[in-house]
Amino acid sequence: MKILFINGPNLNFLKKRExxxxxxxxxxxxxxxxxxNKNIFKINFFNSNCEGKIVNFIQNxxxxxxxxxNPGAYSHYSLSILDCLKIxxxxxxELHITNLYKREYFRKKSLISLNSNIIISGMGVECYYxxxxxxxxxxx
Ligand SMILES: O=C1C[C@@](O)(C(=O)O)C[C@@H](O)[C@@H]1O
Numbered sequence: 001m002k003i004l005f006i007n008g009p010n011l012n013f014l015k016k017r018e019x020x021x022x023x024x025x026x027x028x029x030x031x032x033x034x035x036x037n038k039n040i041f042k043i044n045f046f047n048s049n050c051e052g053k054i055v056n057f058i059q060n061x062x063x064x065x066x067x068x069x070n071p072g073a074y075s076h077y078s079l080s081i082l083d084c085l086k087i088x089x090x091x092x093x094e095l096h097i098t099n100l101y102k103r104e105y106f107r108k109k110s111l112i113s114l115n116s117n118i119i120i121s122g123m124g125v126e127c128y129y130x131x132x133x134x135x136x137x138x139x140x
Pocket of ligand 1: 009010011070071072073074075095096097098099107
């Protein structure tokens with residue numbers, strides 16, 4: 001099973017951001033997730049603060065089985081990422097550490113969700129591990 005694991009802008013600064021996000025860094029999360037890598041799945045990690053780089057990465061790997069994706073602020077306005085997700089062949093799991101519905105009005109709508117199969121929002125950083133657990137259970 002081949003999984004893309006993408007984080008969008010400012011998630012590389014997770015630990016330094018507002019308290020609502022996490023006291024773990026993205027590096028720590030990746031370390032934990034690496035347990036699943038090779039042992040169970042082939043996971044391809046990517047994070048970027050640049051919209052075009054995210055689009056390129058998805059295009060180059062459009063035939064993966066799953067995409068676990070926290071698009072960060074791009075969730076709310078990136079048509080180019082939405083368009084590019086339409087060519088992605090696998091299942092798209094969109095993640096948000098915070099509960100978007102409890103936040104500012106401009107965060108309540110995710111454009112990306114138009115093309116997501118699953119959305120997890122408000123579970124904290126546990127959402128990353130839960131997305132992987134979901135995939136494991138689907139494979140049983
Ligand atoms: O960068 C982020 C993180 C986020 O996607 C989340 O994980 O809760 C929510 C977005 O609104 C925000 O811009």
